[in-house]
Amino acid sequence: ERQVLAPGASGRGGGLRLKGATDAFAPQIVPHLLANQHLLENFLQSTGADVKYVRGGSLYIAFEDDWTFTQDQVQQMCSAGLAAELWNGTQLRSALPKLTPKAVGGRFIESDAQLSPPQLTLAFAQAARQAGAELRTHLAVHGFVRNKHGQITGVQTQDEAISARYLILATNAYTGRLWPRLESVVTPTRGQALLTAPLPKSFDFACAANYDMQYWRQTRSGQILFGGCRRLEVENGFGRGTDSTETTPEVQDGLKGALLSLFPEWRGAIKLERSWAGTMGFT
Numbered sequence: 001e002r003q004v005l006a007p008g009a010s011g012r013g014g015g016l017r018l019k020g021a022t023d024a025f026a027p028q029i030v031p032h033l034l035a036n037q038h039l040l041e042n043f044l045q046s047t048g049a050d051v052k053y054v055r056g057g058s059l060y061i062a063f064e065d066d067w068t069f070t071q072d073q074v075q076q077m078c079s080a081g082l083a084a085e086l087w088n089g090t091q092l093r094s095a096l097p098k099l100t101p102k103a104v105g106g107r108f109i110e111s112d113a114q115l116s117p118p119q120l121t122l123a124f125a126q127a128a129r130q131a132g133a134e135l136r137t138h139l140a141v142h143g144f145v146r147n148k149h150g151q152i153t154g155v156q157t158q159d160e161a162i163s164a165r166y167l168i169l170a171t172n173a174y175t176g177r178l179w180p181r182l183e184s185v186v187t188p189t190r191g192q193a194l195l196t197a198p199l200p201k202s203f204d205f206a207c208a209a210n211y212d213m214q215y216w217r218q219t220r221s222g223q224i225l226f227g228g229c230r231r232l233e234v235e236n237g238f239g240r241g242t243d244s245t246e247t248t249p250e251v252q253d254g255l256k257g258a259l260l261s262l263f264p265e266w267r268g269a270i271k272l273e274r275s276w277a278g279t280m281g282f283t
Contacts (some may be wrong), residue, residue: 002140012278016206027080029119040256049123056204058112098265114206173281190239193227197271229254242277
């Protein structure tokens with residue numbers, strides 16, 4: 001790791017453990033989604049790691065323009081073996097009394113969860129150490145080491161060449177820097193989020209709206225973590241093509257506006273504590 005552990009997307013993600021992302025759902029991936037959650041929960045149980053894991057479900061909030069889409073997707077998910085419920089407006093407002101009346105219904109997946117991404121990353125690191133792995137931080141990889149036949153035999157850091165029988169390229173958004181041929185395939189994409197000061201505890205489920213372009217959750221401490229609005233980026237459309245972790249005013253303003261449009265009663269009650277950006281690798 002060129003910095004400390006979890007300095008990038010692995011520590012800056014929203015922490016939503018969802019199986020129903022609207023832009024990526026396909027029936028064929030349901031067994032993998034269920035298996036992934038089973039692996040994660042077994043890991044947490046066996047290690048005893050506290051990553052603030054809460055299996056409180058997930059709620060996708062629908063408006064008039066995506067209500068038909070939401071109904072169709074609930075039917076598709078249930079047919080594929082993923083238990084999803086279709087909520088009407090009454091159920092929605094019973095669960096979220098302060099939600100805007102413009103919302104007409106929702107999709108609830110009871111088995112979804114939320115957690116703390118940096119703490120999960122550190123838990124993986126601790127388990128790796130206990131299994132015999134050596135983790136080196138503040139050490140950047142600058143290139144590959146090759147033998148006379150051109151075969152990769154290790155990596156070159158600023159301090160030394162490290163030989164390895166197997167090399168796993170787990171570089172996410174920065175893959176193209178080490179493997180230029182993949183530069184056009186894996187695109188750095190900036191995501192942004194904000195965190196409010198604590199509010200009275202209102203819900204345990206993770207939330208999303210607007211085709212998952214907005215997402216949020218309430219932490220154990222009552223803070224609202226709200227992210228998304230990448231479509232508002234001016235210089236880098238949808239955040240694509242940049243690995244900068246600087247926030248932009250148009251996205252931050254969009255996040256604040258979206259949060260208050262969803263929960264108008266919180267206007268005047270919300271105080272922002274901090275905001276940040278993280279770089280993801282999109283294909």
